[in-house]
Amino acid sequence: MSYRPERRAPVQALSEVSLHASEGELLAVVGPSGCGKTTLLELLCGLREPDAGTIECPPAALMPQRDLLLPWLSALDNAAVALRLAHMPKAQARARASKVFAELGLDGFEQARPYELSGGMRQRVAFVRTLLSGKQVLCLDEPFGALDAITRAEMQNWLVAALTQEPRTVVLVTHDVEEAVVLADRVAVLSPRPGRVVTELDVALEHPRRRTDPAVVALREQALEALGSERTSEREQVR
Amino acid sequence: MSTGKALRIVLPAAVLVALVGGWEIYVDTGGVSQFVLPAPHSVAGALWNNSELLWSNFKTTAIEVVLGILLALLTGFSAAVAMHFSSTLRRALYPLAIGSQAVPFAVLAPTLVFWWGFGIFPKLVIVAVICFFPVLVTTLDALWSVDPDQLKLLRTLDASRWQAFRLAEAPAALPAAISGAKIALAVAVIAAFIAETSTGATAGSATGLGWEIVNDITALQTAREYAAVVVLMVFAVACFYTLALAERRLAPWAHRSRGEVS
Numbered sequence: 001m002s003y004r005p006e007r008r009a010p011v012q013a014l015s016e017v018s019l020h021a022s023e024g025e026l027l028a029v030v031g032p033s034g035c036g037k038t039t040l041l042e043l044l045c046g047l048r049e050p051d052a053g054t055i056e057c058p059p060a061a062l063m064p065q066r067d068l069l070l071p072w073l074s075a076l077d078n079a080a081v082a083l084r085l086a087h088m089p090k091a092q093a094r095a096r097a098s099k100v101f102a103e104l105g106l107d108g109f110e111q112a113r114p115y116e117l118s119g120g121m122r123q124r125v126a127f128v129r130t131l132l133s134g135k136q137v138l139c140l141d142e143p144f145g146a147l148d149a150i151t152r153a154e155m156q157n158w159l160v161a162a163l164t165q166e167p168r169t170v171v172l173v174t175h176d177v178e179e180a181v182v183l184a185d186r187v188a189v190l191s192p193r194p195g196r197v198v199t200e201l202d203v204a205l206e207h208p209r210r211r212t213d214p215a216v217v218a219l220r221e222q223a224l225e226a227l228g229s230e231r232t233s234e235r236e237q238v239r
Numbered sequence: 240m241s242t243g244k245a246l247r248i249v250l251p252a253a254v255l256v257a258l259v260g261g262w263e264i265y266v267d268t269g270g271v272s273q274f275v276l277p278a279p280h281s282v283a284g285a286l287w288n289n290s291e292l293l294w295s296n297f298k299t300t301a302i303e304v305v306l307g308i309l310l311a312l313l314t315g316f317s318a319a320v321a322m323h324f325s326s327t328l329r330r331a332l333y334p335l336a337i338g339s340q341a342v343p344f345a346v347l348a349p350t351l352v353f354w355w356g357f358g359i360f361p362k363l364v365i366v367a368v369i370c371f372f373p374v375l376v377t378t379l380d381a382l383w384s385v386d387p388d389q390l391k392l393l394r395t396l397d398a399s400r401w402q403a404f405r406l407a408e409a410p411a412a413l414p415a416a417i418s419g420a421k422i423a424l425a426v427a428v429i430a431a432f433i434a435e436t437s438t439g440a441t442a443g444s445a446t447g448l449g450w451e452i453v454n455d456i457t458a459l460q461t462a463r464e465y466a467a468v469v470v471l472m473v474f475a476v477a478c479f480y481t482l483a484l485a486e487r488r489l490a491p492w493a494h495r496s497r498g499e500v501s
Contacts, residue, residue: 047391059395072492113492
């Protein structure tokens, strides 16, 4: 997938973004607030059309930061919602969803209503909903941004395990550089708006990765530096 | 929990006893003539002595109110959905819906009677027209305030417009429509009163409590008139709690953190 818009008013969210993700790869996109990360995901999910440039990507499924589970459905029915939308019979949809629930350690929570679940559990259900969309590409938009630090770390481990069980191509947008390095196969660093790719880092490390691992720390520093240098150069330009 | 439940009965009962007690003393000590304001004990007597008459009239009014509210729920909800889907329809009809609330039905009653006679139908129409408005407004607002991100998400899961409505919008609008009906209920009984007194009835049939109250006023049957009002009040309260119960059944998620329903 690549996206190369011409410069044009009124607001240009992205410019000269050329990104590629291989099948089964987890690509993390980090960047400052307002650099067009969400626009990028909306383009990938077909929620909007690019003004210029091309996107070569099978339609992707979105997992937003807020879980957006439907309060009137059980956790299982929320997870199975895409199957029901594709007119799969209820019993069959539930059977498929509960199989995934069991695989990913969510069994026992099938009948819970969203408001009975913790924030972390709700995000897990939201992730299963995204998985069961049947799409090959998953777009995760700061999926753990609203969680506390401990839950976030748990969720990151869980996500890695879940993707081992159910491999997909994933585009993860985050402003947490550490999260990007811990989870991703590759990290793309975007500049402030209009966002363009400043640098791409390969993370060739085995899972599970520890935050304190020197290789992880080094990559984190590299990414932060890329973000930071971009900011200083921009300030110089203003002068 | 049990003390809480007990309080829910004891508290309104205590208020009622205090009110009725004060009223009784006020009338008994000659504060006002029995023809103007009957004492509670004479109202109770009238209730007892006229129970058959009140009951048959009550049945007529109750049917008008219940069917009228249901009709209002149905039309209010459907109108809200239609206006939600079509902004043209909304622009065209919303001002009219507001205007309909300003119509004094004494003006329209002869026309309704001309069309549909003295039966129950014109009365239902009046109750429904008065009651559908709160349902329309609350439903429309609820449909309007469904999270746009929610709809976006469903779109990425390939939901059609209709599926998104069924999954996200209709369930959000349902408790709002019932809330609207609860508000409407407060005026439904008065609406039935207006309907009965403005459209009249065929002679000899049970004419409803509104009609009876008007007759009692002219006949100076003040105690019976108040007895009819008591019946209407009890009925309104019962209807309100029935709707609250229905809401809890149909939309349990709307009450998740409050625990207790009004």
